[in-house]
Amino acid sequence: MQFREDQKPIMEYRGGTMAVPAVPGAGKTFIVAHLAAKIIEEKIHKPGKVLIVTYMNSAVNNFKSRISSVLENKGITANGDYEVMTIHSLAMKILKERPDVVGINEEFQIIDDLKKIAFLNECIENWRRKNGERIFRLLLSDNGNKKYNEKGEYYWRDFFTIADNLISELKLNSISPELLLERLENVEGISIVKSISQIYDAYIKKLRIEGYIDYNDLLLLSYKALLLDDKLREKFKNKYSFIFEDECQDSNLVQSKILLLLSENNNNLVRVGDLNQSIMGTFTSSDPKFFANFCSQAERKHIMNMAGRSSNEIINLANYLVSYVRSEHPEEKCRGALEEQYIRVMSGMEEFKNPEPEDYGIYSYCFSSWDKVKETTLKAVKNFKIKNPDKTIGVLVPYNNQVTELAKELRRIGIECDELSTTSEKRIKITNTLGYMLRFLSEPDNIMRFKELINCLIDENLLGKEELIGRISNCEIEDLLENKIADLYENQFSEEKLVDRKLIELLEKYVDTIKDLLKHNEMSMERLILYIGNLLKLDVNDKAMVEAVASYIQYEQKYRTDLTLEEVSQRLLDVKNSVFKQIADVIYEIQGYEPTPERVTISTCHKSKGLEWDCVFLLSLTDYNFPSSLSGKFRSDHYYFKEEFKNPIALGKAEIQKMLGQSICNNPFIQARADVVNEKIRLLYVGITRAKEYLLLMSNYDEGKKDCPSKYFDVLKKFIENRKAIYKRM
Known part of the structure; x- marks a missing residue:
């Protein structure tokens, strides 16, 4: 070797x-x-x-x-x-x-993510009912309090993440609930860590009683x-x-x-x-x-600084980003975001040669809207596949919803793709199906809910589907359930254009499934969910997801005997629901994924780490997604909290550092923003270095001009244009 x-x-x-x-x-x-x-x-x-x-x-x-x-x-x-x-x-x-040496039973179990979510939610709900609601409202701004009746449950979903993060931080710094209570004795006024201390204590006690430890433990x-x-x-x-x-x-x-x-x-x-x-x-x-x-x-x-993955030009771009950040970044706190570690191309060994595309393979475009970015990307992906059928394509975006959005558009134009995100179509398909089924069963005489359910079940883009789904709203549910669909279609839509026969077959199949479910509507909710899972043809992961949902609902009903089908369906259909999102993260973990030329990969930038593609589209390089300033809007800031509590996780971590006697910065919010900016710089670096031969950087303004191209996009665009001019003269 x-x-x-x-x-x-x-x-x-x-x-x-x-x-x-x-x-x-x-x-x-x-x-x-x-x-x-x-x-x-x-x-x-x-x-x-x-x-x-x-x-x-x-x-x-x-x-x-x-x-x-x-x-x-x-x-x-x-x-x-x-x-x-x-x-x-x-x-x-x-x-x-030796579990006994740390005081735990030898039969201890590691709590799975589903039970952990349920346990922590239970502790938060109990605290909320006692005094937590009042304490939480004290953290809210005037505007947050005004909107509480409308947005309150959304705020509390965020609070789950806050509590989970700070409990992990306390544990990893060996601060037990008992020690925390001692440290909080002299703390006056509102404290984020003090606010979650009772939740922390209840959560630890719950784990002990049930015989569990979590991954931090x-x-x-x-x-x-x-x-x-x-x-x-x-x-x-x-x-x-x-x-x-x-x-x-x-x-x-x-x-x-x-x-x-x-x-x-x-x-x-x-x-x-x-x-x-x-x-x-x-x-x-x-x-x-x-x-x-x-x-x-x-x-x-020993630094391994030679890499054969990317072309010389892509390596130059990545190295330029390192150089720019270290010497010219407008925020001094961010100049150390990237190490002074430059990639070297291969030399002297033919088997380690870097890719050499026929032309300068880097492009940068700025558009007037995100819709224009999507439209251009779809065309470019289609053209690239036609010209380069043997090459892999990766489309990288900041957020999960963008992955889903682009994947749907690609499938619409006949391009097969894989989604790498925490809310990919694969992950949310079964929760959507369960959600729409329970939503219909909660009101089985509602034709619109029947229509939503059929639209979800028939996910294929078959000829005549849109027309038929639209016409269902003009039917009576009894007619749809009692007549053969083919006969009903013949009588009602005979003058319409031809439809795919498979559409009729699928509709008949799912109507039979719905009739079966209506006969079992009196089952307990968890049994009903499992029964739905048995009726559908599911793979191993989807079956596991159904079982996880049923288990979670069973647990919830111990404390919410009045939990309704409508409430559960709302949770299942909410893609931001932290409970089912985290369960899906565990069940649908991407293992050993390898891009292939036959399928385009749509991924968040985070999920792309460790992967590589011949051609990479790096989208949404806007100031909000890749900020260069410590001012402006940050996703880590909670707009509905008072100014002094706007980033509760950063504030809580600073409080914990102070308890440990560590030096803390004067303004934890500014440091938290610097940490975000630094990590976004590294995320951009990761995105660039996924590309082997071709790289397309795209930015845009939003429709209201509230967002604009990132500073990094402007800097890299200028570098690309200069290099392209040199390349043409060669």
Whole structure:
């Protein structure tokens, strides 16, 4: 195996601490797999094992496959010489050995996301009924209070996220409810952390009573067990003689502590990551500073800065963004958003050659509206597919609703696509189906609800569908249920144009399903939901989603005996509903996705990390989506709160830092905004570096001119135009 010049020093590693910062497309998985295999081949790990820790199950399988393949090619069988696992799997392995040392029963269970959501919602509702409503209203601005009757439930859905985030922050900083109560004794006035303290206490008690721990507990308790039990600690320190950590720009404090502790005996710890791709910190507990600190303290530091993924011109653009941010960004607080780490093209090795498109493959366009962006993108995608049928296409956007919107438009013009988002059509299809079914069953004589349900069930764009769905509203439900649909269609629409026969067959099938459901409308709600699931032909994930919804409703009815079909249907049809959104995130987790030329990928920028396409469309590069200033509108600010509480998560984290005796900035809101801007810069960098040969940047004004092209778009557009002029003269 021949390695590049920037990889050779890494392959010479045989012990000690080593940091490996790596640019996008440098081959992090490749080098970790080969280095682990080399250590196993030379048996220098004996008598311990090599441990590789990563954060996604799909990455675990990828590492196992690669290491196994390298060893098999060398004729080495080494199943017992290495382990690959997620950080949570490692924590579980540790805690299962001695749960008693941290005071939990050996029969403990990890709470799944569904139960966690239900438990936390229950604690919030109980607090709300006692005194929470009054406290919450004190946080609201005058305008927020005026709109409370109309928007109140929306505000409370946001509050779930606030409470969840701050409880995680308290846990990861080892602040128990009891310790929190002590620290809050002298706190006067309104405090965000004080506001959620009772919820935190109730949530912890609920977990204990039910015999559960959550994922934060899992990490904390495993670390605590290692500290408290000398034999346990020595066992695991001796078990793993070499530890490799991948994607450690996404590591949090406790994860870092666990791996540092386990590597103490041999001091053999290798951490690999890319600080410029740290895009999770504003909504998780991860923080790139832990990897940055390791990079500055490690015995060795080798940068993998060569990458063969992208063309020379795309690499130049990415490097220019780094240079601009570090030296010219208008906000000084944001000039450190990107590390001074520039991508180098391949040289001297034919097998590592960068792509070379026939022309200058980068374009930038600004349009008068988002609709114009969509229209242009659809045409461009269609033309590119015709001219380049063997190339992959990725369309990247900031938000989940844009993924759904573009995917529908592409399918409408006959282009197959995959959606990578938390509210993709695949994810919301079954909740929509359940929602419309329950909505109809709550009022089975309402023809409009029947029409909505049929429209949802028949999701294919069949000839005559729109006409037929429109005409249903003129029918009586009894006629639709009692007559054969084909006969009814013949009598009522005989003079209309031909329709797809499949449309009639589907309509007849679903009418039979609805008639069956009406016979079982007296079932309990959770049984009715499961019955609906049995009537429909569902895949494994959709069945799991139906079961999760039924389980959640069953749990809710313990505390809401008056819960109605109408209320449940509203929750199911609300795409912003945090409960079902989080359940879907777990069930429909994207594992091992690989783009193909046959299908266009529509993805959020966050979901695109780790993927690559021949051609990338990077859309919606507006000032709101990719801000460069610390003033203006930010999605992290809650407009309905008073000015001093507008970013409750930032304020709560600052309060926690103060409790820990840490220095805090004078204005946590400004720091929070700087964190958002920094992360958006890195998100833009990630989007650019997904492209191999062609990259199209698009921005727009909104219809009311309230949003405008991002500063970064303007800067990159100017750079592109200059490079294009040079390219033409060559």
